[in-house]
Amino acid sequence: MSATLYIVATPIGHLGDMSPRALDTLRGAAAVCAEDTRHTRQLLAHFGIERPLLALHQHNEDAQVAQLVQRLLAGESLALVSDAGTPLVSDPGFRLVRAARAAGIPVSPVPGACAAIAALSVAGLASDRFAFEGFLPAKAGARRERLARLASEPRTLIFYESAHRIEESLADMVTAFGTDRPAVLARELTKLFETVLDGSLGELRERVAADPNQRKGEFVLIVEGAGDDADAKIIEGRRLYAKLAEHLPPSTAAKLAAELSGAPRKALYGG
Structure with missing residues (x-):
């Protein structure tokens, strides 16, 4: 050499x-x-x-x-x-x-x-354009702010996450992106207990909450992009909701975010 x-x-x-x-x-x-x-x-x-x-x-x-x-x-x-x-x-x-x-x-x-590319290759989500975001911030406020900024990103999003934060991150993604956003959760890739779960973010959150085994190991989370025709009002509403929910009860935060953005309240809180 x-x-x-x-x-x-x-x-x-x-x-x-x-x-x-x-x-x-x-x-x-x-x-x-x-x-x-x-x-x-x-x-x-x-x-x-x-x-x-x-x-x-x-x-x-x-x-x-x-x-x-x-x-x-x-x-x-x-x-x-x-x-x-x-x-x-x-x-x-x-x-x-x-x-x-x-x-x-x-x-x-x-x-x-590379875990990110390995997960993307089996996700079944658009792979021609993607954004690697790595690990989200550990603190809840910074994590929610980061996700709110990504709500309108049209490219497929790739995140790494640890076992002790996977539930919190999924919950924050539901808030930022909506419960119906398609996603894939790849766990322990190439290892003995490898699993790849797909569905909506809401479904993945429920499956992880219900199965302790799905909260163990190392995770790659792939989230479908917002698309070029994403509803600007809903995106802005979710960004506002994420900020307001840090200081107000969820229902109050959703009501204010809906009034300020013009987005339907149901799209911001509980769905």
């Missing part, structure tokens, strides 16, 4: 998804930059690979970039991996990539698994 920064995708669950090229790249790199070195050490050990590991995560990336670029400029090749899937997709690494490119160092992708 010449001095190159390789961005190496790893499996999101099924180890059989590790590509031969990814294995060769990891074997040939001077060191592997990993989000969690303990996790990556187990992955490499499974494939019989022994390489020095360097921690690179959201808390130390700024401090580590200069040192890593110097190693690349000195002629070493490095591989960057995340805990699972394609690096930089809701994971750290873009600062290193940007610095390496600015220094004239080749940056080469070694493609493979």
